[in-house]
Amino acid sequence: MQKQPTIRDVAAAAGVSVAVVSRVLNPGSGPVAAATRSRVSEVMETLGYHPRTAARELKHGPPTTLGLLLADVSNPFFARLADQVVQEAHSRGIQVLLMTTQEDDQLESERLSTLIERRVSGIIATPTGNNLEIWKKLQDMGTDVVFVDRSIPALPAVDVVTINNTESARSATALLAAHGHRRIAIISGPASSTTGRDRIAGYREALEAAGLDQDDLLIRSAAFRGAAGGDAMTALLNLEDPPTALVVANTAQVTAVLRRLAHAGISIPDELSVIVFEDSPWTELMTPPLTIVRQPIDLLARHSVRLALANANGKAAGKPTVVRVDAELVERSSVARPKLRV
Amino acid sequence: MQKQPTIRDVAAAAGVSVAVVSRVLNPGSGPVAAATRSRVSEVMETLGYHPRTAARELKHGPPTTLGLLLADVSNPFFARLADQVVQEAHSRGIQVLLMTTQEDDQLESERLSTLIERRVSGIIATPTGNNLEIWKKLQDMGTDVVFVDRSIPALPAVDVVTINNTESARSATALLAAHGHRRIAIISGPASSTTGRDRIAGYREALEAAGLDQDDLLIRSAAFRGAAGGDAMTALLNLEDPPTALVVANTAQVTAVLRRLAHAGISIPDELSVIVFEDSPWTELMTPPLTIVRQPIDLLARHSVRLALANANGKAAGKPTVVRVDAELVERSSVARPKLRV
DNA sequence: AAACATAATGGAACCGGTTACACTTTTATT
DNA sequence: AATAAAAGTGTAACCGGTTCCATTATGTTT
Numbered sequence: 001m002q003k004q005p006t007i008r009d010v011a012a013a014a015g016v017s018v019a020v021v022s023r024v025l026n027p028g029s030g031p032v033a034a035a036t037r038s039r040v041s042e043v044m045e046t047l048g049y050h051p052r053t054a055a056r057e058l059k060h061g062p063p064t065t066l067g068l069l070l071a072d073v074s075n076p077f078f079a080r081l082a083d084q085v086v087q088e089a090h091s092r093g094i095q096v097l098l099m100t101t102q103e104d105d106q107l108e109s110e111r112l113s114t115l116i117e118r119r120v121s122g123i124i125a126t127p128t129g130n131n132l133e134i135w136k137k138l139q140d141m142g143t144d145v146v147f148v149d150r151s152i153p154a155l156p157a158v159d160v161v162t163i164n165n166t167e168s169a170r171s172a173t174a175l176l177a178a179h180g181h182r183r184i185a186i187i188s189g190p191a192s193s194t195t196g197r198d199r200i201a202g203y204r205e206a207l208e209a210a211g212l213d214q215d216d217l218l219i220r221s222a223a224f225r226g227a228a229g230g231d232a233m234t235a236l237l238n239l240e241d242p243p244t245a246l247v248v249a250n251t252a253q254v255t256a257v258l259r260r261l262a263h264a265g266i267s268i269p270d271e272l273s274v275i276v277f278e279d280s281p282w283t284e285l286m287t288p289p290l291t292i293v294r295q296p297i298d299l300l301a302r303h304s305v306r307l308a309l310a311n312a313n314g315k316a317a318g319k320p321t322v323v324r325v326d327a328e329l330v331e332r333s334s335v336a337r338p339k340l341r342v
Numbered sequence: 343m344q345k346q347p348t349i350r351d352v353a354a355a356a357g358v359s360v361a362v363v364s365r366v367l368n369p370g371s372g373p374v375a376a377a378t379r380s381r382v383s384e385v386m387e388t389l390g391y392h393p394r395t396a397a398r399e400l401k402h403g404p405p406t407t408l409g410l411l412l413a414d415v416s417n418p419f420f421a422r423l424a425d426q427v428v429q430e431a432h433s434r435g436i437q438v439l440l441m442t443t444q445e446d447d448q449l450e451s452e453r454l455s456t457l458i459e460r461r462v463s464g465i466i467a468t469p470t471g472n473n474l475e476i477w478k479k480l481q482d483m484g485t486d487v488v489f490v491d492r493s494i495p496a497l498p499a500v501d502v503v504t505i506n507n508t509e510s511a512r513s514a515t516a517l518l519a520a521h522g523h524r525r526i527a528i529i530s531g532p533a534s535s536t537t538g539r540d541r542i543a544g545y546r547e548a549l550e551a552a553g554l555d556q557d558d559l560l561i562r563s564a565a566f567r568g569a570a571g572g573d574a575m576t577a578l579l580n581l582e583d584p585p586t587a588l589v590v591a592n593t594a595q596v597t598a599v600l601r602r603l604a605h606a607g608i609s610i611p612d613e614l615s616v617i618v619f620e621d622s623p624w625t626e627l628m629t630p631p632l633t634i635v636r637q638p639i640d641l642l643a644r645h646s647v648r649l650a651l652a653n654a655n656g657k658a659a660g661k662p663t664v665v666r667v668d669a670e671l672v673e674r675s676s677v678a679r680p681k682l683r684v
Numbered sequence: 685a686a687a688c689a690t691a692a693t694g695g696a697a698c699c700g701g702t703t704a705c706a707c708t709t710t711t712a713t714t
Numbered sequence: 715a716a717t718a719a720a721a722g723t724g725t726a727a728c729c730g731g732t733t734c735c736a737t738t739a740t741g742t743t744t
Contacts, residue, residue, distance in 0.1 A: 004461075004483060006700055017724045022702060029703080031721050048479065053460045054403065055701035057396040058729045068440075072425055079421030083414055086442050090449075095456060098410075098440040100428050107432075114437060118395045119346075137390065141346060255623040262627060281597040282624035285604060348730055359694040364732055371733080373691055397731035400699045691740065702728085710721065 005047045014043040025051055063121030066308055069099045069111055071126050071224060076280055077251050077295070078126070081148065084301030085124060092309065103224050105130040112138065122308030127152050129192060146307045148300055151194045159307045161323045163295050165195055168327040169202030169249055170209075172275045172293055175329065176245040177210035180337050181273060185218040185243035187232045187257060189250045196221060199249040199277075218243055222253045229253025233260040244338035245273040249293075254278045258286075269336035275329075288333035299325045347389045356385040367393055405463030408650055411441045411453055413468050413566060418622055419593045419637070420468070423490065426643030427466060434651065445566050447472040454480065464650030469494050471534060488649045490642055493536045501649045503665045505637050507537055510669040511544030511591055514617045514635055517671065518587040519552035522679045523615060527560040527585035529574045529599060531592045538563060541591040541619075560585055564595045571595025575602040586680035587615040591635075596620045600628075611678035617671075630675035641667045 007025075011018045016036060023030040024040045032040075043049075057064065066089050070078045086096050097120065101108040105128050112134045115123055122144035127135070135155055138145055144159070151160040169186070176184050186203045189196030200219060207214050217239060222228035229250060236243055237260075248257050254276045261268065268274050268288060275291045276283065283290040303323045310321075349367075353360045358378060365372040366382045374382075385391075399406065408431050412420045428438050439462065443450040447470050454476045457465055464486035469477070477497055480487055486501070493502040511528070518526050528545045531538030542561060549556050559581060564570035571592060578585055579602075590599050596618045608614050610630060617633045618625065625632040645665045652663075 007702095008700080018701080019703075019724060020722085023723095026702080031723090033722060036722080050455070050458045052400075052403075052700060053456075054396050054399040055699075055729090058394075058400060058700080058731085059702045060729080061394075061396065073415065073428065074422045074425040076418055076421065079418065079424075080416045082421075082424070082440065083416040083442065086415065086440055087444075090441070090453075095460075096440050098424065098428055098438050099432070100425065102429075111432075113392070114395075116392045118437075255627065258627050259623070280622075280624065281601070282622060282627075285597065285600050285624075285628060287629035349732095350730080360731080361694060361696095361733075362692080365693095368732080373693090375692060378692080394730060397699090397729075400701085400730080401732045402699080685744105687743085689740105689742075691738100693736105693738075695734105695736080697734085698732085699730105704725105704727085706723105706725080708721100708723075710719100712719070713717080714715105 004052075005049045007049075007051065010040065010043055010047060010049050013047060014040045016040060057119070061119045061121070063094070063309060065095050065097060065118065065120045066305070067097050067099065067111075067115040067118075067120045067123040067125075069101060069108070069115070069123060069125035069127075071103050071128075072100045073098070075252050077149075077278075077297070080297045081301055084298050085305055088301050088305040092305070094305075094309065101126075101128055103128055109134060115143075116141070122146065124148055124304045124308050126150055144308045144310060146304050148304045149195065153194065157320050159310075159321045159323075161300055161303045161307065161325075162195070163300070163327045164324045165198035166202035166205070168277070168293050168295075168329075169199035169247065170206045171202075171329050172247050172249075172277075173203045173206035174210065175291075175331070176247070176273055176275065176335060177206060177212060179245070179273065179335055181243075181245035182212055182338075183215075183218065183241060183243040184212070184245045184247070185220065185236050186247045187220045187222055187229060187236075187250055187253065188247075189252075190221050190223055193224075196250070203247065203249075222250050222256075224250070224252045227256055229256035230260040233257045234264075237264055237266070243272070245335070246275070248274065248276040248278075251277045251295075268334050270339065273335040273338070275335060277327075284332065286334075290334045291332045292330050294328040294330050296325050296327065346394075347391045349391075349393065352382065352385050352389060352391050355389060356382045358382060399461070403461045403463070405436070405651060407437050407439060407460060407462045408647070409439050409441065409453075409457040409460075409462045409465040409467075411443060411450070411457070411465060411467035411469075413445050413470075414442045415440070417594050419491075419620075419639070422639045423643055426640050427647055430643050430647040434647070436647075436651065443468075443470055445470055451476060457485075458483070464488065466490055466646045466650050468492055486650045486652060488646050490646045491537060495536065499662050501663045501665075503642055503645045503649065503667075504537070505642070505669045506666045507540035508544035508547070510619070510635050510637075510671075511541035511589065512548045513544075513671050514589050514591075514619075515545045515548035516552065517633075517673070517677060518589070518615055518617065519548060519554060521587070521615065521677055523585075523587035524554055524680075525557075525560065525583060525585040526554070526587045526589070527562065527578050528589045529562045529564055529571060529578075529592055529595065530589075531594075532563050532565055535566075538592070545589065545591075564592050564598075566592070566594045569598055571598035572602040575599045576606075579606055579608070585614070587677070588617070590616065590618040590620075593619045593637075610676050612681065615677040615680070617677060619669075626674065628676075632676045633674045634672050636670040636672050638667050638669065 007018050011021045023032045089096050099111040108128045109131050124146045126149050146159045148161045188199045220232035222232045277293045279294045283292050349360050353363045365374045431438050441453040450470045451473050466488045468491050488501045490503045530541045562574035564574045619635045621636040625634050
């Protein structure tokens with residue numbers, strides 16, 4: 001366990017002052033003679049010198065770290081988002097601190113405290129919906145906050161990057177209606193989430209446009225975590241007049257819903273047409289291949305990183321940006337015309 | 343954009359010295375009168391004071407950050423690993439810097455440089471297999487390096503946490519042999535990876551134990567990224583004497599292989615029995631539900647974090663620890679007796 | 685009440701970089 | 715050749731915490 005050389009060690013070994021070494025370290029911060037530069041570089045090499053980030057950040061905390069605060073990373077949607085965010089950040093020389101909330105306010109608040117203490121330049125988050133004061137404080141401090149996938153209406157000043165949830169649910173529902181379905185159900189995220197609300201709104205729009213009756217019994221919310229999706233599915237199956245088609249708009253609950261369907265022996269699409277919000281490669285391998293709503297995760301990531309770094313890069317804090325990217329409806333084989341009732 | 347209060351602002355406002363404030367900040371570092379403590383705490387609250395991590399780390403870089411260097415996070419195996427590592431780290435008050443290599447030496451080397459500059463206390467990584475000198479240097483510096491899922495034989499001094507790959511592949515192969523299969527194929531990771539090598543070794547052991555002939559044509563390696571798995575599958579199907587059973591031991595290529603099978607119209611398990619190394623909830627939803635090897639990701643994560651923090655917590659650097667956890671063979675319906683050849 | 689241990693606090697150096705400013709050389713201008 | 719401008723380098727302060735050590739207040743023991 002050798003202790004690391006400092007900038008002064010390098011300066012001494014190269015026979016120059018620390019200022020010169022610093023200039024070699026930060027090209028453009030001042031003139032250095034070519035000969036000196038190469039000598040210093042050489043010394044750094046032989047000494048195995050690496051400047052300490054902590055010390056650098058002390059002077060003027062440079063935008064070198066981003067906080068990525070997600071519900072969890074076991075959900076493939078968030079996993080791919082994390083992957084893309086990390087890649088995008090790396091390509092700009094930025095590091096990513098990954099944190100998870102498990103959808104828990106308290107944990108979220110703790111994570112935010114650490115991010116404050118680290119003085120990260122930006123935060124990309126899927127907010128739980130609470131901790132309003134902390135989010136505000138973060139912005140006051142000049143941190144670039146970007147909400148991705150969801151938003152908090154009570155915080156209109158925050159940049160937001162989401163897919164066009166209303167439109168996605170609308171087109172999925174419309175496709176089912178076009179196939180002749182009249183009893184179309186939706187399982188969505190909790191109504192407390194903007195995601196859930198928007199998708200249900202789109203669903204309603206589609207029903208209305210198709211001239212179909214709305215039945216609140218066909219609208220089910222399922223929490224992001226746990227087995228809520230399965231229970232919602234069971235409830236739908238037990239309805240007096242059960243649905244002939246279903247949109248599973250809560251990404252986190254897709255497999256739980258399908259498991260329940262398999263368990264109940266419901267065949268897709270003969271007994272139930274299904275469209276899911278989920279872009280796993282597995283959806284195509286199912287029997288039958290599932291019709292899906294594909295969310296352009298790479299775009300979400302790219303825009304999020306861009307916004308999270310925007311202010312730090314000097315762009316004055318103007319009005320908040322809202323980016324809404326379109327999802328893609330991929331038709332496969334889980335949607336068919338409804339069977340006539342016996 | 344208000345500028346943040348410092349410890350001196352707090353000290354001034356509370357009418358005490360910075361030393362006292364620091365002691366309030368770090369309980370146990372020295373005595374503070376109860377009255378003073380509460381007054382200072384109050385001032386910190388009203389001023390909205392948050393100590394800067396960068397400044398704290400400057401004195402004695404405390405073990406507050408872990409580097410997690412994975413191939414990528416879009417792979418569900420790594421995603422869940424990341425999720426568990428983050429949770430485990432958080433429960434100990436440690437933050438996680440997430441980085442990805444895309445299996446690229448060059449990128450790995452760059453990531454490691456940033457981790458060195460940050461003086462992270464520990465690194466959990468799935469190494470590409472190169473950059474030996476950097477890994478060594480990291481250890482010299484006293485960084486706790488833990489390889490997870492894979493290892494580098496040329497670096498025997500590093501802690502390693504993996505599943506028991508040999509045994510996992512052995513038992514999967516043995517199950518197929520027990521069902522009467524004599525032509526059993528395996529698609530595994532590249533032979534350059536310990537994971538790939540160990541699994542093939544286990545496969546061979548099982549064949550030998552069952553008294554079956556070994557045919558190198560039945561052993562296929564597929565790179566971790568890209569479509570290599572599909573090509574390997576095609577090659578197997580085109581064999582003069584194609585296999586009746588298959589172990590897909592390269593987690594990253596499972597869906598690619600299955601896609602090729604679906605495309606070729608091969609029915610499972612009638613024409614081909616299949617066991618995959620993969621624990622996605624989707625495997626159970628397939629037709630038929632797949633027999634899988636389940637890797638105890640939570641254990642991998644827990645041990646990794648423990649080891650990555652071990653030395654930092656004062657435990658002298660002894661001999662390297664190797665943790666090998668057992669995977670679980672979950673029998674479902676993708677394995678059957680082979681059909682008699684016509 | 686004297687003597688001493690202990691608690692509470694403050695002053696100032698230090699961690700390892702960056703940077704404003706002063707100073708000394710080169711190089712360019714007329 | 716004199717002078718101005720530019721290039722190269724060094725000194726020391728600073729960032730915001732932590733911590734050693736000295737000093738003062740409080741409490742205990744005989």
